[in-house]
Amino acid sequence: MTWPIMSNSCYENISDLSPTKIGLRAGYLAIIGFFGIVGNIFLLISLFLDKRIKSAINYLVINHTCLDLLQSGVRLPLYIVNIIMNSNGLGYELCTFHGFISGIYFIGTTYTLTAMAIFRYLVVCQSPAVKLAPRHAIYAIVLVWIIAIIMCLLPFWGLSHYDYNIIERSCLPTWNEGLANQINAVFESLIDFGLPLLTTFICYLKIYTVLRKIKTDLMRYRCESISANTCQYSSDRAKKRFTLTLSILFLNFLLCFTVWSIISFIVYPVTAGTACVPDDLHYFAISLLYLNSALNPLIFFARMRSLRMKFYFILETMTGRKQPETTLATSGTKRNNTIER
Template sequence: MADDHAIVNNSNLPLGNAIIRSSVYCLLFITGFFGNLIFLVIFAKCPYMRIPINYFLVNLAIVDITATIFRELALIIGYFNCQWLYNYHTCNLFGFMRNICCAVTIFTLLAISVCRYLVICQHKGRRMTRRAVLCIIAFVWFYTILVCLCPIFGWNRYIYHQNQYVCSIDWSYQPSYIRYIIIVDVFLPTIITIICYTFIYIVVHRHSRRIQDILRMSGSLSSAQYNRIAREKKVTKIMFAVYINFLICYLPFSIITAILIPSGIKPPAELFFVGTFMIDLNSSINPMLYPFIYRRCKEAYCEVLCCHRSQTSPTSNCY
């Protein structure tokens, strides 16, 4: 039975090609693993970073660290034809972890967009407490673990893909599972996320015009109201940038697995490499993205990495 569920790695990738690819993934592993680890350290050391919405970023950082171990290290080993790695049990483990990292990322970004919609469009900000966010994250993990366990217990299966050098679900086996994850775990979250950010943009645009009208008519606006609107706009900008990064990085592989393979088209190995590379690149970009668009995160990086204590009070504006 084990032989039916896992294919032994018999890769004949040329040594030079394997060295180049492994070098690229070594760089991705270093930047992804240590970049996200630094973000977690910053979150732990800087109290002003521990606002509810940032727990979603912590969850993404944990997922990205896990992905660097179970995706990028597995690829580095796979390029050198290490047959010991992919027996039945290890293929299930690596396939499960690979899929759960993708699924948790998708649903965490969905949760972020829905929460931002509730805060900005429905004025439910007081309900978005740390406890509520942690409950959402726990549910995301619970659901994705159940879905990703299905191939281990008979609904589809995890196999070694020789053209990808990784273990993942069998895209040509039991299409009902493939249809389920494409529709429920990819298509619907993407549509809902886009709808949420569309409504958010409309509301933020209206608020901006209203502020301009108030300033033009009265020349004044309460400091608390202005700070609240500016803060929510900044948070949404950060989360939207993270989502755009995700879409760009995941789009090539999504086209391959959701469109080309179900259509009977066999993509070349080079296209698979580009697709998987873009997915893994996402884990390295996220921790670099936060300091550029998140002022307090940049200050926290300087405070921790340069041993410099921020002069800003922890109770002040977090953005």
């Protein structure tokens, strides 16, 4: 959501940025974009190589990774063009497209994180009879995309419109004409962000309340093994670790979006667009949005050993050289596989 800040005298000198400063900004974003693209491609390949690819939650992780690729591979390069030009270098059509995919990414990511939290809540807190199949994840993904596309099409249907925002250096929906549009802005903010984020927070709060009460972590999880007790403990730890990984993913989203959200949803609306937010601070807030997509693969590779092993396998295939950590982990992997069978 943007507000009428283009007439704000605080931003009259934005066009006077030095070429050095523009180059540093564009270069920093290009580095973020490079690692975001490479990291998410490696994560996608690792997920497809994982034997548990058909689990419901993995489908949601794949969808989340695809959205991060959209952010790093499409949205960010278009934004860098505007950074280099220090104006709307995309033209009206491309700028409108940039605004559209920005909404797809934000709303799609928010609802995908919510779907992950709901799925974990059902697994941890509900009856053992609840079985989540891949089709349930597909239904959730389809619903996420329907919501995102409909909300992003509203500007084309006369509810707000995409307009170039000088401080954002991009096209975003603008609701500054009439009471009806401002009411619609509040409604969309609640639907797009408020409701899903609140739902996600409540789900993880309930999950960790349950985990705290159960000393053996997830007692409901049954493992088909002769050594049931040992396998139960190992599997429970793995499932708890995966739940923690998803909650870290959500926390990373909150941290990277906090500064920009405060500026866009609190500072500008409360001051009716008259607040003087330093351009460097606004750039920092926006760069965090893109940094989020580059950090997400690192979270999965750092937390999930199986994905990390697939990553090493990909590197071995590409370079033809044995990765040291793969060699060191071989014996441990065999022991773990013996326990988890």
